[in-house]
Amino acid sequence: MTNNIDKELLRIYKDILENGEPRNDRTGVGTLATFFQTISFDVSKYAPVSQMRPIAVKGAIAEAIWILKGRTDIEWLEEHKVKYWREWADKDGKLGKVYGYQMRNFESKNNTCDQLKTLIDNLKSQPTGRRHLISLWNPANLSEQQLPPCHFLSQYYLDNNNILHQIVMQRSCDFLLGVPHDLIIYKVFLDLIAQTIGAKPGMMNYVFGDSHIYKNHIPAVKWLIENEDKIVQPSEVEFKYNPNKTVFDIEPEDITVVNYSPNKEFTKQGFDTKVAV
DSSP states (O other), rough: OOOOOHHHHHHHHHHHHOOOEEEOTSSOOOOOEEEEEEEEEESSSSSOOSSSSSOHHHHHHHHHHHHHHHHOHHHHHHHHHHHHHGGTTTTBBBBBBBBHHHHHHHSSSOOEOOOHHHHHHHHHHEEEEEEEEEEEOOOOGGGGGOOOOSSEEEEEEEETSSEEEEEEEEEETTTTHHHHHHHHHHHHHHHHHHHHHTOOOEEEEEEEEOOOOGGHHHHHHHHHOOOOOOOHHOOOOEOOOOTOOOOOOOOOEEEEEEEEEOOOOHTTOOOOOOOOO
16 A cells, blocks of 8 residues: 555556456446455545546535535536536436435435434544444435446544544446546545544545446556656645535635646547546
8 A cells, every 4th residue: 555546546557457357337338347446545634636637626526515515416516617417417407316315315214314414413422433424325216316326335433533534435436537536525525524523534445346447448547557657746635624614514615725736648648538428
C-alpha cells in the first residue's frame, strides 16, 4: 500500500490488464474484469484525487452533496454543471429511488429511515458502536431506479483518539472513469461526517467487487501505464471546508479544492473515454 492514489490506481490497472477475464456486460461494450480489489488511503490531510488525467473534481463534489441532500433529480446537478446523469434520467429528469433517496429515506415494510441523520446521532451517542453503517442497496426498490447503486455500503469507526475511519463497498467498478470519481464522493462524505460530529477524518478503505476496464478504455489505460514515470505526482490535493457548515447544510461553494493540477497530455491523445450507458 502507498498513500499515492495514482500509484494505487496504476497497480490495479496493471492487474486487470494482466489477469482480467473478458466479460460481456449490459452496455454491450465488454470489459476486462477481476473480482476484488482494495485501496486504503490516509485522508487525514490529502484527498484521493487522481491527477494522471483531468477529472471533474468539482462535479464529483457536487454529486456527493446531491446525494447527501437526498435528491434524485438531475435539475440540481445540472445547475451545478454536472451533466452526465442525463444519460440515465427519464423524460422528466428523474432517476427514481437512487443514492440520495436511499440515504435519506430508506424504505422498509413499516417505516422509512433517514440513514444519514441516524448515523450522526449514533456516532454522537454511541461512539464505540459497531452499527455505524449506511446501505444504499434496497432490493425492494431496484425496479424503481434508473440505475442501481454502484457504491452501496459504508461503515464508520470512531477511534479512541476521535478520528473517524471509513470502509466503502462498491459492486461495479469502472476503473478509468467511475472509480476516481467515486473516491472523491466518499472522501467528501467522510470529511463532512467527521466535521459534523467534531472528529477528524482518518483512513478511507475501499473494497471493489467487479473491477473492470471497458474495452474501449484499454488504449487509454495502457498509455497511462506506459507513461507512469511522467504523469504520477505526489497526492497532495486538499479539500477545504467552510467550518461553519455540517453534512446537512453544506453547499458546493463551501468546499475549495487546493493543489489540483492534473496532467494535460492525456487529453491530447484523443482517447475514446465515452461512458458506457
